[in-house]
Amino acid sequence: MKKGFVLLLVVLVFASCEHKKEARRAVKQVSVEEKNDAMTNNLNKYVSFKLTSDLSVLSESERKMLPILIKAAEKMNDLFWYEAYGDKQELFEKVTDENTKKFIEINYGPWDRLNGNKSFVAGVEEKPKGANYYPSNMSKEEFETFEDTSKSSLYTFLRRNEDGSLKTVPFHVQFKNEVKEVSNLLLEAATLAEDAGLKKYLELRAAAFLNDQYQESDFAWMDMKTNTLDIVIGPIETYEDQLFGIKATHEAYVLIKDQQWSEKLAHFANFLPELQQGLPVDDIYKTEVPGTDSDLNAYDVVYYAGDCNAGGKTIAINLPNDEQVQLQKGTRRLQLKNAMRAKFDKIVVPITEVLIDESQREYVKFDAFFANTMFHEVAHGLGIKNTINGKGTVRSSLKELASALEEGKADILGLYMVQQLHEKGEIAGDMKDYMTTFMAGIFRSVRFGASSAHGKANMIRFNFFKEKGAFAKNEDGTYKVNYDKMEEAMKDLSNLILTLQGNGDYEGVAQLVKEEGIISADLQNDLNKLSKANIPVDIVFEQGINVLGL
Template identity: 65%
Template sequence: YQPSDLAWLDMKDNTIDVVIGPIETYEDQLFGYKAAHEAFVLIKDKEWSGRLARYAAMLPSLQSELPVPAAYKRERPGSDSDLNAYDAVYYAGDANAGSKTIAINLPNDEEVQLRKGTRRLQLKNAMRAKFDRILVPVAGELIAEDQRSHISFDAFFSNIMFHEVAHGLGIKKTLGGKGTVREALKEQAGALEEGKADILGLFMITRLHQRGELKGQELDDNYVTFLAGIFRSIRFGASSAHGRANAAQFSFFQDQGAFTRDSASGRYRVDFPKMRTAVDALAGQILRFQGDGDYEGVTRFMIERGKLSPVLQQDLARLGSKNIPVDVVFEQGSEVLK
């Protein structure tokens, strides 16, 4: 599929975009090698896309700032990457099974990524639906009242956007001759890669705030919205790579003191300085796992960190009792589009 991937990477100016083929490997629970077929039909939002275009050019400098030794960040992201916003009008196959995709970073082929980069497609209407119908109610139930003002759609959009950008950072080939990271980590590769993208996304947002590149946004908004997003994604369950990744992040951040829970109200509060420290620590841990191709280490990490404590399970059950949905159903077809 490499010729198709390379051709699709050049088709950046279309108003209508189609993504189709065997793409994601999450359904292969044995080795994580076999891809499932899916399709999207998307309409480009040119106004929002214009706001995003400049971030793709920052990848090489951000790669050099990753909190790991030089060997783990020696690879250089492809310089032909781009970043655009779309409204989704059609999901099919694996894309329409279970939780709905709100952002895409493709192609997945590591050789293509290093040679030519990736395209990052943010599905704005799907994001807005999940923010309004799920994230805001989740925050109302589980985030401390005086921090709820930090929940914003712009922060939610940025967190997801930089999650997708972060897939292009880090390391694709192991340092010890074990092949690609995906080959070496087998069925653990998907969940660890999603965790990497979450954490490096926050790392990038923090660095860009420090550079003054994200004017008009407050960094604390990103952190509090990220914590609310962890609760949203954990509910996808252990069968989801995103769900497992978020459970592991929650456990790691809790141990680092990045947030606290008030036992009386059952609500959570972000400790902003400790959150920044925890982001760097977890980013370094994940990148080392990937660079070393440490399958046994990742497996232990996911088993230990992926467990939900009784208190967290109780808090998640509260969301269900309030009838807060786990995900949205995408209404589509000719009747909806009229």
């Protein structure tokens, strides 16, 4: 009996060991070294750049204002952290690795913004589509049946009462202490403002932080014409809300105007009504008249904070987003020249050497990159803001898909505008410069991934252009632009996007994103080449009062 029992026990143990052995084979073991290598690779996706500017153009009062504006801008970081994730301190207490902490800071959370918002922190699940604006267990249906007029406001959170029912919490209530500090700083800066327009804007923006009524300060910002110092600050873009696309996130840019470059750009705004009428779409989709009180200006940006500093960095601004302000006043287009130059030199040029046909590399130029980026922002003012069939604004009817389609519109209409103005002799250079640089720019922006509205827009355009024969891939893996077919594809895609927007066609946009907003295996292989060549995806900033020598 004992001998048989022992034999049986040996067999069972052996079988158990074999079973565990097989189980181990199925699970990849990740060593500490592999984890460290992965995080090093993550950090290497970014290249550092120092944000500076020529401060000699500032008056003594402006030099005193600048640190105050930067201090106000810094406050946007904490507000955006709460909107994007929640409790920052709680997250950092879970993490011991310093490189992981650095990557968390870059992303304002544990999700990689350049890799589809995938979690890179153990124990953290996928990012909620509604970020921290809504209860994590709230369904779209529950939101839609919730009867509260402020639920769709740009400036409210949705939370639960003790009984589990939904309620809204205004930003100025949730952030009561923080917005009071920001308001006081803006008022302090206003006392130093020598420019009447800047002074009025700062005072109105200070008041807006306390009640979430931003339109009056948006109008005041549009009226500013002669100021050298500027600040864009507040809850502005809605990219972070990928559930409904209606909640705004806090961000800030502190800016110094380049007066010489701005003078060169100013006259382009006068062409907007003419360009609107020439859009390649049926007349019913271009009946709106864009405001001509719009500015095209160049700036050095000296501080980023909040949403605009998370993951991929913005290099041009088109604001305000308020449709009423846009129709009455137009928008201001701010080209962030120093940040733009950094991306061109450190990212676009190296991409060109890897993926653009050798015979066309000479056409990739900074002036073309600047123009394409600038007219992307101008193009936000073209097209249609309100649907033609009574569905409300384009933004409200297309919900969470609105941002990706709007970015796609701005990209393609930006190139259309360049082509039209080039024909008029208003823009110098060879049109091949703009088209080839545009192609290289697609490879830059598509690397932002599917979690970014800009990334989705670039995927759609790349796949659409491919189907239309706007470029061909060589045997050596480089791409060659077919300029005639790219011009045709530009008009076809413009027509498609403007029609979808004007119709408020949510299902049509969803289908477009599903079919075209993807990275094919072939394209992914090309993007992998860029990573292997150690070409960064984006930039991180050395910035602040000390960097500026203040």
